[in-house]
């Protein structure tokens with residue numbers, strides 16, 4: 001009896017183990033699914049394939065379908081609470097009928113459609129427009145302020161460089177809208193509705209989970225930034241951002257469109273595995289955009305303020321050091337939001353005077369190579385050793401003497 005008991009216990013724990021593993025892999029399966037089917041599903045009009053006026057009662061009757069497979073799917077969905085969660089069921093025109101019958105594929109379709117619906121409501125659109133307007137206003141204020149109080153002397157002709165960075169930025173934004181947003185929005189909806197992802201297991205109030213999600217998003221972006229420098233394939237694309245020979249708020253937009261496409265699956269993995277709710281995602285996205293604009297800016301803040309801010313946030317002087325031609329300096333200040341991660345990892349630096357910094361990458365100092373065409377081609381051509389200077393190019397500091405690594409607050413000459 002005892003042996004049998006032990007065996008039953010063993011089988012159960014095996015099953016539990018398998019179940020746990022399947023559950024752990026589920027977010028990855030969701031991402032893969034979203035990647036493959038996203039465009040097709042989004043192309044369908046909202047409500048297509050869902051019977052008009054379909055409701056819970058109809059769903060239940062369909063759940064008792066005509067064959068075993070239908071019954072099993074239907075029953076499983078009913079047990080999950082209609083698969084949609086109560087808040088979804090209450091949304092008019094978004095009846096879950098048929099969901100249990102068609103199984104997981106329709107599950108994902110519904111999440112996508114819900115995302116479309118959420119982004120299509122007039123109130124949501126008004127809020128998004130207002131948020132977008134505020135971000136654009138903040139960018140314009142920063143653009144003007146950094147020209148009134150510059151931190152580093154600019155080396156490139158102004159209108160051309162700005163136009164080029166804005167053009168690259170527009171392409172990147174388009175890719176974010178076309179690929180990243182449709183990918184991550186349904187995953188965030190799903191995380192909240194189904195309580196999937198790391199922070200969704202946290203006890204306590206919802207805002208605590210959102211705060212944890214915010215911190216984890218910020219930290220995993222730190223890790224991603226390190227990866228974009230360390231992994232040669234990712235560096236090809238991130239290089240386009242680093243070859244800018246000046247650093248200001250327009251550099252914050254200077255990313256290769258393919259860089260945004262490559263980072264979209266990573267962003268999806270962050271959202272799915274962390275379990276970021278739509279609210280936490282919106283807060284983090286706005287915060288991240290503002291932070292990126294701010295720390296790329298060429299705005300001279302009083303050194304005392306900046307030292308205080310750098311305990312918490314990524315600041316312009318911190319990021320100026322990250323864009324230096326001196327490799328040891330580039331390999332620091334990886335944070336893009338909270339500076340906490342650099343403090344924790346010992347990668348924080350604020351000991352280089354900004355006037356001693358040459359912005360850029362040693363192997364790409366020819367201004368012609370930073371133009372739009374070469375920048376777009378850069379990831380796809382043969383790569384140079386980024387840290388070896390080209391013989392034809394003007395000398396740039398590749399190392400710094402200890403005497404030079406002294407913080408100063410003198411305005412640029």
Ligand SMILES: [Zn+2]
Nearest residue numbers: 225229238322
């Ligand atoms: Zn970087």
